[in-house]
Amino acid sequence: MYILSSKQLAQVDKATIKNKAITSIDLMEHAATLCFQWLHTRLQGQNIKIHVFCGIGNNGGDGLVIARHLFQHGYNVNCYIVNFSDKRTDEFLTNYDRLKEIGEWPTVINNETNFPKISFEDIVIDAIFGNGLSRSPEGFTKKLIQYINNTKVFTLAIDMPSGLFGDKSVTKKDAILKAGHILSFQTPKLAFLLSENKEFVNTWEIIDIGLDEESINNLQPKINFTTKSEIIPLYKPKDKWSHKGTFGHSLIIGGSFGKIGAITLTSKATLKIGSGLVTAYVPKCGYNILQIAIPEVMVEVDDDKLLTYFNFKTKPSVIGIGPGMGTAEKTALGYEKFIKENKLPLVIDADGINILAQNKTLLKYLPKNTVLTPHPKELERLIGTWKNDYEKLTIAKQFSKNYNIILVIKGTYTVIIDNEFMYFNSTGNPALATAGSGDILTGIITGLIAQGYKPKYAAIFGVYLHGKTADIAIQETSYETFTASSILEYLPDAILDLFNQEQINEVGNEENESTT
Numbered sequence: 198m199y200i201l202s203s204k205q206l207a208q209v210d211k212a213t214i215k216n217k218a219i220t221s222i223d224l225m226e227h228a229a230t231l232c233f234q235w236l237h238t239r240l241q242g243q244n245i246k247i248h249v250f251c252g253i254g255n256n257g258g259d260g261l262v263i264a265r266h267l268f269q270h271g272y273n274v275n276c277y278i279v280n281f282s283d284k285r286t287d288e289f290l291t292n293y294d295r296l297k298e299i300g301e302w303p304t305v306i307n308n309e310t311n312f313p314k315i316s317f318e319d320i321v322i323d324a325i326f327g328n329g330l331s332r333s334p335e336g337f338t339k340k341l342i343q344y345i346n347n348t349k350v351f352t353l354a355i356d357m358p359s360g361l362f363g364d365k366s367v368t369k370k371d372a373i374l375k376a377g378h379i380l381s382f383q384t385p386k387l388a389f390l391l392s393e394n395k396e397f398v399n400t401w402e403i404i405d406i407g408l409d410e411e412s413i414n415n416l417q418p419k420i421n422f423t424t425k426s427e428i429i430p431l432y433k434p435k436d437k438w439s440h441k442g443t444f445g446h447s448l449i450i451g452g453s454f455g456k457i458g459a460i461t462l463t464s465k466a467t468l469k470i471g472s473g474l475v476t477a478y479v480p481k482c483g484y485n486i487l488q489i490a491i492p493e494v495m496v497e498v499d500d501d502k503l504l505t506y507f508n509f510k511t512k513p514s515v516i517g518i519g520p521g522m523g524t525a526e527k528t529a530l531g532y533e534k535f536i537k538e539n540k541l542p543l544v545i546d547a548d549g550i551n552i553l554a555q556n557k558t559l560l561k562y563l564p565k566n567t568v569l570t571p572h573p574k575e576l577e578r579l580i581g582t583w584k585n586d587y588e589k590l591t592i593a594k595q596f597s598k599n600y601n602i603i604l605v606i607k608g609t610y611t612v613i614i615d616n617e618f619m620y621f622n623s624t625g626n627p628a629l630a631t632a633g634s635g636d637i638l639t640g641i642i643t644g645l646i647a648q649g650y651k652p653k654y655a656a657i658f659g660v661y662l663h664g665k666t667a668d669i670a671i672q673e674t675s676y677e678t679f680t681a682s683s684i685l686e687y688l689p690d691a692i693l694d695l696f697n698q699e700q701i702n703e704v705g706n707e708e709n710e711s712t713t
């Protein structure tokens with residue numbers, strides 16, 4: 198699914214009202230009723246105090262609709278208007294009247310002395326600011342946000358946590374509501390996927406409010422959130438007449454004394470994802486280890502304990518390089534020579550990236566669409582520092598464009614960057630934060646390229662499957678006991694899950710709530 202900017206979302210709201218012949222007030226009624234239903238399903242009429250804080254724009258309008266439904270269903274509700282401006286939208290005013298019509302008058306909050314008492318057991322619904330936030334909240338509104346945050350009460354944010362911009366960094370972090378859960382309309386917001394916002398964004402889900410898909414597509418958005426629906430079409434079914442040559446030959450280069458495990462994991466993953474043939478090129482000390490650990494993999498050797506010569510005989514279709522390789526001087530020299538001469542598709546990880554970062558003149562030798570898979574530290578060495586996550590993405594896009602390479606920036610929401618396009622991954626969880634997890638990813642992406650997946654799609658698909666293994670595993674095992682080898686154990690389930698129709702379009706289901 199696409200990720201839209203605030204401006205694009207406002208455009209799509211307008212286009213939906215025009216193209217679908219629905220009024221703005223009905224669209225609001227529909228969206229906010231879905232939020233009410235979400236809450237009602239979970240509370241089942243329980244007598245919990247619910248404080249609904251409404252702004253004066255359309256986010257406030259949503260709050261008024263939710264409050265009305267809650268009142269009508271007998272909930273214990275206090276509704277407030279946070280009166281930070283004399284402006285009112287028409288939809289707000291209509292819903293204000295509708296609330297009064299059922300005999301409920303919201304309390305107007307104009308200053309700090311009107312702040313209501315909130316207990317830890319209560320629920321707060323945050324409908325103060327949504328997509329129309331134009332600057333950081335100030336004055337009593339900011340104080341109210343801080344007051345709510347200090348209560349540590351459960352907060353349900355409608356569309357956005359108030360004070361957080363959907364698509365740009367906030368410097369004043371003391372005026373943002375810390376949401377316990379967010380019900381966000383139609384598309385994920387970029388802000389939810391960035392670690393700088395982790396204090397404000399806990400779990401979130403997307404509520405499909407029926408905005409006009411055609412208008413969304415017409416905008417040709419460049420930021421994507423990759424879910425199962427986008428992954429299924431990428432899958433390449435196996436041809437009945439295929440043979441092992443059809444699925445490519447991967448060469449996996451890496452390892453050093455004490456780090457043969459890393460390259461063993463990468464080789465195993467390359468084989469397991471379906472590369473027809475796999476050869477590992479390792480220091481001599483890795484020979485027996487690899488031959489015993491993975492009989493299916495062929496092995497070529499370099500110097501005793503470190504890669505030095507890079508003079509393999511294998512003629513592969515793709516090369517995955519870097520895990521466990523080290524950055525010793527003689528390895529770096531051999532690697533530099535290899536990079537300058539190589540013309541084959543590459544996936545570069547770990548020390549392969551670190552050596553490039555030490556000698557950036559090498560970058561121009563990388564074949565077009567080389568995949569680099571840095572974790573945040575490796576990325577920093579490669580592209581330099583950044584002031585905030587948005588700037589990081591801007592620099593990374595420019596880097597991808599300058600060198601014609603595909604960046605896989607690993608993290609909670611791994612993002613694949615190809616020029617100005619970004620693909621955020623939806624799968625994965627902290628079980629993956631374990632030694633060797635990245636080595637496996639390198640193998641998966643390499644093995645997919647060997648089978649004919651274009652590098653960009655191999656990266657998107659590989660990252661999705663890698664994360665999915667952990668999501669499936671965690672229902673059966675624990676975070677603690679999940680190791681990098683578990684990724685390979687659950688890889689068959691992750692692939693088979695693609696054919697499990699029931700879970701398609703699962704974003705929005707509780708099962709797929711996203712946790713940061």
Ligand SMILES: NC(=O)C1=CN([C@@H]2O[C@H](COP(=O)(O)OP(=O)(O)OC[C@H]3O[C@@H](n4cnc5c(N)ncnc54)[C@H](OP(=O)(O)O)[C@@H]3O)[C@@H](O)[C@H]2O)[C@@H](O)CC1
Nearest residue numbers: 210221225254255256326327328329330331332333334356
């Ligand atoms: N049909 C639809 O369109 C649908 C819309 N929907 C809902 O609408 C929401 C967007 O509504 P919205 O555009 O009215 O913006 P919202 O966030 O309520 O507030 C804007 C107001 O706040 C003001 N303001 C901003 N920052 C401020 C600050 N720091 N301090 C003080 N004031 C500040 C700003 O004033 P201004 O910037 O002009 O000064 C303006 O008056 C969206 O998130 C979703 O919940 C859904 O119902 C689905 C259907």
Ligand SMILES: Nc1ncnc2c1ncn2[C@@H]1O[C@H](COP(=O)(O)OP(=O)(O)O)[C@@H](O)[C@H]1O
Nearest residue numbers: 572608609625626627629630632633634635636
């Ligand atoms: N909290 C998390 N949620 C989702 N994925 C995670 C999380 N932590 C780590 N990962 C994933 O685990 C992998 C770790 O890779 P990396 O840091 O290179 O590990 P290693 O060097 O140990 O192999 C990446 O794919 C990353 O996206």
Ligand SMILES: [K+]
Nearest residue numbers: 323326355357
């Ligand atoms: K809000």
